[in-house]
Amino acid sequence: MAKRKLGFFPGKGVWAVVLKEMTNIFRDRQLITTIVLVPVFFVMFYGFALNPSVEQVSLGVVDYAQTSASREFVATLTASDVVVPTVQTLQEKNLERSLLAGKIKVALVIPPEFDQQLSQGNLAEVQLLIDGVDANRVGILQGYLSQIIRQYRYRNDNSPDSSLINLQTTILYNPGLVSSWYFVPGVLGVILTAISTFAASSTMTAEKDYGTFEQLLLTPLLPWEVLLGKLLPLLGIILVMVLITNGFSQVVFNLPFRGSWLMFMTSTIVYILLTSELGLILGLLNQNMLQAFLTTLFINVPLVQLSGAYTPIEAMPPLFQGLTLLDPLRYYILV
Structure with a gap:
């Protein structure tokens, strides 16, 4: 063979x-x-x-300040489709009930001295409560809200040091x-x-x-x-x-x-x-x-x-x- x-x-x-x-x-x-x-x-x-993006998140607001600055702050948070104002009340108990019932996913409490603290150049504290059932969604939403709040603070900061840093972020490969x-x-x-x-x-x-x-x-x-x-x-x-x-x-x-x-x-x-x-x-x-x-x-x-x-x-x-x-x-x- x-x-x-x-x-x-x-x-x-x-x-x-x-x-x-x-x-x-x-x-x-x-x-x-x-x-x-x-x-x-x-x-x-x-x-x-x-799709990890967060859209149409219901927001509940308690605005104790009731000033133009506080309303501008809420308008800044709700400027896009990510956060939608759903409940507005003057009592935190009502806001807490809506949060526990699942009617809202985010609760915002603005203190009475909000406008005064901003005008004096002091740190204005607000309380933000987020429903933490979906941990992944909470992380994305928290990062988005933190960025919006940071931009609002820089825009309204009149101190001379606020213009020393101009941060410009460019996203490569996937800009959208x-x-x-x-x-x-x-x-x-x-x-x-x-x-x-x-x-x-x-x-x-x-x-x-x-x-x-x-x-x-x-x-x-x-x-x-x-x-x-x-x-x-x-x-x-x-x-x-x-x-x-x-x-x-x-x-x-x-x-x-x-x-x-x-x-x-x-x-x-x-x-x-x-x-x-x-x-x-x-x-x-x-x-x-x-x-x-x-x-x-x-x-x-x-x-x-x-x-x-x-x-x-x-x-x-x-x-x-x-x-x-x-x-x-x-x-x-x-x-």
Whole structure:
């Protein structure tokens, strides 16, 4: 028997495996729907749902001063759609009841000496009560209100030192602070991880379910040729999914693409091959599709949580910050 020559280019046997895999994939309509349409749905869903901006927050006010300065201060807080005046009363008990009942989320108490303290150049204290049920929303709202109050103080400060510092802040890369510009690329990386690992593991377990896995082992193909024949169809289909999802993101969310398409596509191909290879390994280690699904779910959750897509890596404990260096999704999101 003549020995096979080893080369770096796939031979006819590899393309035969590719053709077989393409036929099996296109026969499975559920798998095609999962790979192509489900990512588009989740990108649209999370792009709209994961919105950290705060709008239409109900505000209750107790203004003991009843002066033009106090009214100007309230007007400054409610100048945008973030805070909306809902309850105005002269008794703190009524304001407390509205806050406990959930009618308002923010309560503002202005003392009687507010105008006098401002005119004398002293520090004017106001009381701000915020409903802390949603901790994430409270942090964003507190930062916004603190910035508004700080701007009001500088505008009304007549001391000679107030003009010594002129702070100008410029926000780069996302000047409009559009939340979807941050969440959609992260969601795309998360979905790409889940789809690649699950699709690859399901194709491998399907070989076992259909009883064709042993037939692949009996073919004259080398192991790397069998793996390559299984990876290439998944690579092509998932790349189509990435292009479709990017197109929808640019149309629906006006998500700009700034950078090199060549670098993006090269990184995407490398990442798809890496995660698909992981899925094939998980498919080999499991006996059926249910086991493969649960195993990929167990693997994907730490990959997502340690990637920095939803939680800043800097906010993690030192041990988990070190573990993020082993997470490939962390580096793909950076691209």
